[in-house]
Amino acid sequence: MENPNVTIYTTPTCVFCRMAKAFFRSHNVEYVEKDVAKDLQARQDMVTKSGQLGVPVIDVGGQIVVGFDQATLAKLLNIK
Numbered sequence: 001m002e003n004p005n006v007t008i009y010t011t012p013t014c015v016f017c018r019m020a021k022a023f024f025r026s027h028n029v030e031y032v033e034k035d036v037a038k039d040l041q042a043r044q045d046m047v048t049k050s051g052q053l054g055v056p057v058i059d060v061g062g063q064i065v066v067g068f069d070q071a072t073l074a075k076l077l078n079i080k
Helices: 015-026 040-050 070-076
Strands: 006-010 032-035 057-060 063-066
Touching: 006 015, 006 040, 015 070, 032 040, 040 057, 040 063, 057 070, 063 070
Parallel strands: 006 032
Antiparallel strands: 006 057, 057 063
């Protein structure tokens, strides 16, 4: 089964963003990273999708996860 598209909205100083990206790498999950500190359009997209200004916001195939919720991400990505 193909993994859904994953986009993570981050900032350079976000510890939980780094944890989420490490989790994705450890499970060979491809993702697109958008730095909302620099990319104003990405910031607006993130707020529209999540209603949040905090990061990380992770879009897994249209399902929005706010924060680094490893259990939810594993379920959405079918990681055992």
